[in-house]
Amino acid sequence: MHDMTAMAARRESRLAALWRVVWNVIGRSHPKPLRESDRPFAWGPLALILLIESILLFVVAYAQGLGRIGDPGAARLFWPSVFALILPGAFWATRPTLDRRERLLALLLVGEALYALKIVYAPLGFPFFDEFLHWRTSLDILELRKLFVANPMLPVSPLYPGLELTVDAVAKMTGLNLFATAMLLVALWRALSVTALFLAFERVAGSARTAAFAVAIFMSNSGFVSFHGQYAYETLAFVFFLFICMLVLRLESDQAGDARRDTALALFIAPALAVTHHLTSYMTAGVAGLAALAYLLRPAPRRALAPALLVALAAFLLPIAWAKLISAPTADYIGSTVVGAMNDLGRLLSGEGKGRRLFVSSDGVAAPILLQVAGAASVLAIAVGLTFGFFRTLTFRPPRMAVGASRFRPWRSSGAAALGLLGAAFPITVLFRLTGAGWEIGNRLNPFLSVGAAFVSAVAITHFFQARRRGLVSQTLAGLVLAVCIFGGMVNGWGVAALRGPYRVEADSQSIEPAGIEAARWTREALGENNRFVADRVNNILLLTYGRQHLLSTLYGDPSTALLLYNPTFGPEERNAVKTGAVDYLLVDLRLSSDLPKLGHYFEPGDLDQYGAPPKHRNLLKFDSVAGVDRILDASPLVVFDLHGLRNPVAVSSTAIARGRPPLAQSGASGVATREGAP
Amino acid sequence: MNRMTAGWLLALWTAGGYGVIALSAPTVIAALWICPVVLYAPGRLILSDLRIERDPVETLAGSVILSLCVTIYCGFVLNILDSLTQSGWLLAEALAMLGLLLIGPGHDVRLGVAAGGARLPRPTAPVLFVGLAAFVMFGAAILLAASDAERERPFPVLQMWLLQDRAANAVEVGVRNGEATEAAFDLELRGEGRMIASYRDMHVAAGATVKKIVQVTPERSDAERIEAVLLKPGEPRIMRHAHVTISRRLENTADSDRRD
Numbered sequence: 001m002h003d004m005t006a007m008a009a010r011r012e013s014r015l016a017a018l019w020r021v022v023w024n025v026i027g028r029s030h031p032k033p034l035r036e037s038d039r040p041f042a043w044g045p046l047a048l049i050l051l052i053e054s055i056l057l058f059v060v061a062y063a064q065g066l067g068r069i070g071d072p073g074a075a076r077l078f079w080p081s082v083f084a085l086i087l088p089g090a091f092w093a094t095r096p097t098l099d100r101r102e103r104l105l106a107l108l109l110v111g112e113a114l115y116a117l118k119i120v121y122a123p124l125g126f127p128f129f130d131e132f133l134h135w136r137t138s139l140d141i142l143e144l145r146k147l148f149v150a151n152p153m154l155p156v157s158p159l160y161p162g163l164e165l166t167v168d169a170v171a172k173m174t175g176l177n178l179f180a181t182a183m184l185l186v187a188l189w190r191a192l193s194v195t196a197l198f199l200a201f202e203r204v205a206g207s208a209r210t211a212a213f214a215v216a217i218f219m220s221n222s223g224f225v226s227f228h229g230q231y232a233y234e235t236l237a238f239v240f241f242l243f244i245c246m247l248v249l250r251l252e253s254d255q256a257g258d259a260r261r262d263t264a265l266a267l268f269i270a271p272a273l274a275v276t277h278h279l280t281s282y283m284t285a286g287v288a289g290l291a292a293l294a295y296l297l298r299p300a301p302r303r304a305l306a307p308a309l310l311v312a313l314a315a316f317l318l319p320i321a322w323a324k325l326i327s328a329p330t331a332d333y334i335g336s337t338v339v340g341a342m343n344d345l346g347r348l349l350s351g352e353g354k355g356r357r358l359f360v361s362s363d364g365v366a367a368p369i370l371l372q373v374a375g376a377a378s379v380l381a382i383a384v385g386l387t388f389g390f391f392r393t394l395t396f397r398p399p400r401m402a403v404g405a406s407r408f409r410p411w412r413s414s415g416a417a418a419l420g421l422l423g424a425a426f427p428i429t430v431l432f433r434l435t436g437a438g439w440e441i442g443n444r445l446n447p448f449l450s451v452g453a454a455f456v457s458a459v460a461i462t463h464f465f466q467a468r469r470r471g472l473v474s475q476t477l478a479g480l481v482l483a484v485c486i487f488g489g490m491v492n493g494w495g496v497a498a499l500r501g502p503y504r505v506e507a508d509s510q511s512i513e514p515a516g517i518e519a520a521r522w523t524r525e526a527l528g529e530n531n532r533f534v535a536d537r538v539n540n541i542l543l544l545t546y547g548r549q550h551l552l553s554t555l556y557g558d559p560s561t562a563l564l565l566y567n568p569t570f571g572p573e574e575r576n577a578v579k580t581g582a583v584d585y586l587l588v589d590l591r592l593s594s595d596l597p598k599l600g601h602y603f604e605p606g607d608l609d610q611y612g613a614p615p616k617h618r619n620l621l622k623f624d625s626v627a628g629v630d631r632i633l634d635a636s637p638l639v640v641f642d643l644h645g646l647r648n649p650v651a652v653s654s655t656a657i658a659r660g661r662p663p664l665a666q667s668g669a670s671g672v673a674t675r676e677g678a679p
Numbered sequence: 680m681n682r683m684t685a686g687w688l689l690a691l692w693t694a695g696g697y698g699v700i701a702l703s704a705p706t707v708i709a710a711l712w713i714c715p716v717v718l719y720a721p722g723r724l725i726l727s728d729l730r731i732e733r734d735p736v737e738t739l740a741g742s743v744i745l746s747l748c749v750t751i752y753c754g755f756v757l758n759i760l761d762s763l764t765q766s767g768w769l770l771a772e773a774l775a776m777l778g779l780l781l782i783g784p785g786h787d788v789r790l791g792v793a794a795g796g797a798r799l800p801r802p803t804a805p806v807l808f809v810g811l812a813a814f815v816m817f818g819a820a821i822l823l824a825a826s827d828a829e830r831e832r833p834f835p836v837l838q839m840w841l842l843q844d845r846a847a848n849a850v851e852v853g854v855r856n857g858e859a860t861e862a863a864f865d866l867e868l869r870g871e872g873r874m875i876a877s878y879r880d881m882h883v884a885a886g887a888t889v890k891k892i893v894q895v896t897p898e899r900s901d902a903e904r905i906e907a908v909l910l911k912p913g914e915p916r917i918m919r920h921a922h923v924t925i926s927r928r929l930e931n932t933a934d935s936d937r938r939d
Contacts, residue, residue: 043802047809054816061820065827101799104736116817123825145763147754165754166747169717169772172765173696174710175703188718188743195740236747243744261729265741268725272748275755503833515834518857522838526853591834624922634909634919635838645924 027391041099067500091479100208127509132541162276200246206398214458220485221450222493237277251304263307274318288312294414341438378488385457393420422452506597520546722746728783839919
């Protein structure tokens with residue numbers, strides 16, 4: 001009996017010892033406050049970082065030029081330059097002792113340099129699919145001078161015109177063109193995002209260095225470089241989100257008067273956010289609600305609770321009220337995507353479904369191994385940061401917060417706790433990214449949850465990994481890890497497509513070239529605006545913007561039209577599709593038959609799976625011999641057919657075909673045509 | 680700053696803005712006149728009215744973000760008034776700022792950001808030189824990228840179209856040479872078993888468009904397929920071709936040329 005008691009006591013003491021070790025590793029906060037800012041502000045290092053970044057940007061531009069002509073050396077020049085572009089700013093911003101403004105400016109240089117990558121990628125026009133959708137809405141506001149004009153390819157865009165209004169104001173008042181205005185404003189929004197995030201983290205952590213680490217880690221989210229560098233409504237909405245988060249998270253350390261003013265500011269911004277982007281508004285409500293929960297569970301001080309709840313309610317109810325007011329179809333728009341993603345995730349977790357192949361694009365091309373390693377390392381680093389930082393964040397006490405912990409106060413800083421809980425949800429984004437249908441949801445959630453994950457990881461670095469080791473080697477290592485994280489985040493978000501390549505079929509920015517743009521412009525000049533067109537994915541966005549046409553899309557209730565281009569003959573089914581869809585014109589891109597689509601489909605999602613191969617050249621051109629169809633533009637490899645005759649047969653005759661005269665042989669695109677003898 | 684003085688400054692800015700619009704001032708001047716005020720002042724006035732004076736970085740960022748919100752709200756008002764125009768925007772922004780000046784409490788208005796904290800040191804000459812070199816390099820990177828993008832033409836931009844104008848009993852055939860050099864073509868307009876019009880060795884300058892309007896009727900039936908064919912002079916290969924089917928109702932022929 002005595003032996004058993006002794007054994008139990010020994011086991012208990014071993015368990016207690018093990019727990020102490022584990023707790024020391026994952027949970028105990030560094031007791032001493034961080035040393036801050038004993039070095040005066042200096043412009044020199046910042047100027048040097050700017051120079052290094054500019055030189056590397058020039059190298060990146062040169063590499064992009066090589067990429068455009070398909071030079072294999074482009075990748076060897078591009079990727080190391082991008083990595084080197086990130087390193088100096090990330091290293092400098094996170095040094096142990098530095099003026100906080102110098103840290104912020106170094107971070108701004110990194111943030112803007114990463115945005116400059118996009119400018120160098122596409123200096124003359126918008127390159128991304130979503131940008132074209134919002135560009136159309138902007139064009140409508142700019143030219144028609146009114147809001148809520150229907151956008152056939154993204155019906156919700158005109159219903160949330162916050163982004164377009166800011167651009168419209170600046171473009172109209174200054175006379176700058178829309179593209180230049182958008183580029184300048186997105187650069188401004190990037191600066192505001194970095195600044196708002198820095199201020200939020202600094203206030204919660206009470207340390208500019210922790211804030212600098214957190215902002216640098218945040219830059220490793222998959223949306224930072226490309227998605228939030230786009231001219232799209234979430235880019236502006238995310239700025240509002242971050243600023244409201246900053247205001248809410250600091251409520252507990254505000255004086256009473258300051259808390260009221262901060263609440264007033266958040267409530268002033270909330271309606272602008274609600275009319276800019278619905279989902280971001282809901283995410284704002286979520287974070288404010290999380291903060292309110294943290295304030296509620298911590299008995300003192302309570303003054304932050306009501307304002308946080310108020311902001312959460314406003315951020316939640318305003319977009320609902322706005323959607324009701326304008327009858328926005330957001331539930332349909334978001335609902336189907338979320339349901340699909342959840343189903344896919346369920347199948348993946350139950351082992352029934354196959355996951356998405358990571359680092360492999362839709363056309364089956366895998367990223368180089370080093371890029372794959374960087375991408376995986378980026379996510380792994382956040383996972384390590386979450387492991388070592390989560391409990392430290394919950395037990396974290398900012399230097400200025402004097403109130404000690406007690407058993408009735410589960411955490412010392414509610415702001416830190418809210419960020420910790422937000423960060424704990426970060427793995428969800430990784431899980432979604434493993435699924436086919438949920439990949440986009442994971443990608444979209446990633447920047448929001450990265451706000452929490454970045455803070456937790458920064459706490460892990462400053463309160464564990466670098467709590468005592470602050471020498472040059474340790475600093476350099478930290479800078480390198482941050483650069484790998486940011487670089488890997490860019491790989492995870494933008495992928496190998498960040499480097500230009502020669503023309504590819506259905507590859508969005510890689511498929512946009514002058515012949516397509518000019519054909520779309522011609523449609524506007526020759527045919528007028530808002531004709532009902534059928535075209536493939538890339539020509540759709542060109543027709544939408546340069547052509548100002550109305551594109552048919554199965555996403556928004558139009559009949560499927562892929563059969564028009566896939567099927568070898570033009571029969572009753574095809575004729576019915578033309579009539580049901582009231583199709584006016586068909587733009588045929590003969591290049592489609594030459595390759596698989598890089599982004600997985602030609603005309604509508606699922607068409608490649610349905611038909612199994614690219615549409616055949618002869619099937620694309622079958623309209624040459626269909627009675628009632630006119631071939632009105634030949635801009636080979638692009639051809640426009642006029643289908644009005646199919647819908648209104650009285651106006652046409654099929655005599656040429658009926659009398660057996662073969663249609664004129666193929667044009668120059670196929671290289672088989674010959675000159676016919678002139679009478 | 681005294682609110683009255685701020686009001687006069689606002690009036691001056693608004694008048695200047697109208698001047699910029701009326702004189703169609705260069706974009707750079709217009710941007711320098713408009714942007715700093717529109718993207719900063721409304722938000723700064725809100726902070727001043729709420730007596731929020733904090734760290735300069737926060738004041739600057741907050742002012743810009745609040746100004747963006749003001750712009751969005753102004754946009755909705757302008758839409759209701761059907762005035763989303765250049766002068767509409769200017770007036771709306773000016774009135775918003777005037778409103779913020781008037782509704783604020785009696786204390787002076789603050790428009791600067793320096794609310795405490797150590798001032799930034801002045802950059803030394805070498806720092807300025809390095810900064811200048813960086814901006815030159817940045818500009819060079821953008822120019823290089825732009826010139827590469829401009830040069831990238833994986834497919835020739837050569838368009839030929841054929842459109843019919845039923846009301847005028849005519850067809851329009853057009854050729855656009857979007858390439859960087861002049862090109863010569865033969866253009867033929869063919870009916871069923873007949874040549875309607877033929878243009879030999881037609882030179883089209885770089886970036887230019889040539890249009891021909893030809894009046895034509897079906898000869899032997901109610902409808903006729905008309906084809907336009909673009910050929911390289913002296914070569915049999917057809918470069919572009921288009922066709923339309925015209926119906927009887929037409930009177931024959933006279934043609935006119937247009938060059939854009």
